[in-house]
Amino acid sequence: MTSPNVAQVGHSLVTAVVVASVGLVVYLVGNAIYNLYFHPLAKFPGPRLAAVTRFWLAWQCYKEKEPYVLFELSKKYGPVVRISPAMLHVSDATKLPVIYHRQADKSKHYITGSFGATESLFHMQAHSEHSKYRKAIAGPYTLSNMRKNESLIDRHTEKWIKRMDELLVQPGQEFDFSLWPVFWAYDVISDLGFGGPFGFIDQGADVDNLITGYHEGLHLFGAMGRLYPITNFVKKFPWIANKYMIAKPENDDGIGMIMRAGHPTLNPTRHLELGLLLTLSEIESGKFDGRQDLLQSLMEIRTTEGKPLEFEHIKTEVFIILVAGADTVGTTVQALLNYITRDARVYEKLMNEVDNATRAGHLSKLAQFDEVLQHLPYYMACIKEAQRLCPPAPSLFPRLVSKGGLDLYGKFVPEGTELTCNPYVVHRDSKIYGPDYEEFRPERWLESEEQATLYQKYQFGFGYGSRICLGKEFARLELYKGPLEFLRAFKPTLDQSRPPKYHIEGGESWFTDMWMRLERRELVH
Numbered sequence: 001m002t003s004p005n006v007a008q009v010g011h012s013l014v015t016a017v018v019v020a021s022v023g024l025v026v027y028l029v030g031n032a033i034y035n036l037y038f039h040p041l042a043k044f045p046g047p048r049l050a051a052v053t054r055f056w057l058a059w060q061c062y063k064e065k066e067p068y069v070l071f072e073l074s075k076k077y078g079p080v081v082r083i084s085p086a087m088l089h090v091s092d093a094t095k096l097p098v099i100y101h102r103q104a105d106k107s108k109h110y111i112t113g114s115f116g117a118t119e120s121l122f123h124m125q126a127h128s129e130h131s132k133y134r135k136a137i138a139g140p141y142t143l144s145n146m147r148k149n150e151s152l153i154d155r156h157t158e159k160w161i162k163r164m165d166e167l168l169v170q171p172g173q174e175f176d177f178s179l180w181p182v183f184w185a186y187d188v189i190s191d192l193g194f195g196g197p198f199g200f201i202d203q204g205a206d207v208d209n210l211i212t213g214y215h216e217g218l219h220l221f222g223a224m225g226r227l228y229p230i231t232n233f234v235k236k237f238p239w240i241a242n243k244y245m246i247a248k249p250e251n252d253d254g255i256g257m258i259m260r261a262g263h264p265t266l267n268p269t270r271h272l273e274l275g276l277l278l279t280l281s282e283i284e285s286g287k288f289d290g291r292q293d294l295l296q297s298l299m300e301i302r303t304t305e306g307k308p309l310e311f312e313h314i315k316t317e318v319f320i321i322l323v324a325g326a327d328t329v330g331t332t333v334q335a336l337l338n339y340i341t342r343d344a345r346v347y348e349k350l351m352n353e354v355d356n357a358t359r360a361g362h363l364s365k366l367a368q369f370d371e372v373l374q375h376l377p378y379y380m381a382c383i384k385e386a387q388r389l390c391p392p393a394p395s396l397f398p399r400l401v402s403k404g405g406l407d408l409y410g411k412f413v414p415e416g417t418e419l420t421c422n423p424y425v426v427h428r429d430s431k432i433y434g435p436d437y438e439e440f441r442p443e444r445w446l447e448s449e450e451q452a453t454l455y456q457k458y459q460f461g462f463g464y465g466s467r468i469c470l471g472k473e474f475a476r477l478e479l480y481k482g483p484l485e486f487l488r489a490f491k492p493t494l495d496q497s498r499p500p501k502y503h504i505e506g507g508e509s510w511f512t513d514m515w516m517r518l519e520r521r522e523l524v525h
Ligand code: HEM
Pocket: 121, 122, 123, 134, 320, 321, 324, 325, 326, 328, 329, 332, 391, 392, 393, 397, 460, 461, 462, 463, 464, 466, 467, 468, 469, 470, 471, 472, 474, 475
């Protein structure tokens, strides 16, 4: 009696699997046909596979080729290219203000919760929610407030130079310089955010493998954003989401690594939340009296209802600046030194400017921001040019087209479509920068005020519009100071036979294998 039932159940199961498989194939084929021929974006050119599935875009990101591919596609198809079923990439820099206008919402590409359970400013999608929150926390980030931290940057810069002098200046000996700018950037930003440095400079090493581990997790981070419908579906199953998708200090790679870093005195516990709680209580008890760092400023913020920020929000904001503000600054310094040490003409011109300004008494022992602004135009142009050619986040920053849709070059783009630019691509717009757009030529920023204003208008490395990087001024402060002191102290010689490796993973970029020799420079008086 039992065997026919088992056979029947087996038969029904096979039937169910066959029906489900056929159903899935019909759905996928139908969806592909719709996306290719009937979707409102079907009229836009682009790779056919990209129009059918988001996996095409995720694959470009995974292969570390996304910005290069987008640039090539723009040359092949023109300024608007369809790069996923619902996303258009725009390479025309002059469209930045149109796409990144004040009311533009971020798309679901900005996966929520992946930096921890509480929403950060960076991830808020609705412009209305974002603008309210940004208004509340923007105060400490203004240039005048950030300048109160100039001595904090000086302290770490001095230590950075001293440590490199002790460890790296050895006649004829090459070493890999790539992590040293990142050590400096992390110590500065962790001091700003936590009231104490993580200690990379002291140790002269990637403490707890934090930097490398963070990089290793970026592949997953990039894929989660590009495949957000799948990510959001999987997130409905909390046991999977909590285990794999929300960063936690216990993780061995990615953003969790940074969460673990925590408070400088908490080793080996190293946990962001505990560390932060300790620092906040120390600030309250007056231990850091007289300091005006970001953490203190965040504690002093009052919302429109007159309430202080909740601990969860302070934690998230401190955490976001660690993620957003260390690696990015480190990459910019790497790029700057890479460009200038490869080009003897640029290097010589730059060092002449710096040495002449020092001899004329225009620069303090550790140059101050104002002095750089007034006396080192070529140095600032070098930084701008490095940021143009090598944006640390050569990523997608999609915005949703607002109500009523948008006209792009005579074609209608419906409301809700994702539009994105990529800084790597718009910074190479030949209409703006001319035929030598690929060349590192700092002079272009100094030739005419009109041109420089135009270039500045279409810079996208820090984002654009109301979501532009909140730490932009602090980054500028750091970049106008740290690398300058490095160049005043040392003569770097990059090994031309082993060029550095440039990585782009999950929308972030950085260099490894920057083999060089360092010589101490004669002090200029
Ligand atoms: C060269 C260094 C840096 C680069 C290239 C950079 C780039 C960016 C970019 C591209 C965005 C996102 C824009 C978007 O989603 O549309 C962003 C946002 C942000 N950055 Fe930076 N960043 C840098 C340094 C910093 C620093 C030093 C801090 C903190 C002190 C910081 C804090 C933030 C914050 C809080 C946001 C979110 C702003 C918002 O959504 O309102 N960044 N940054």
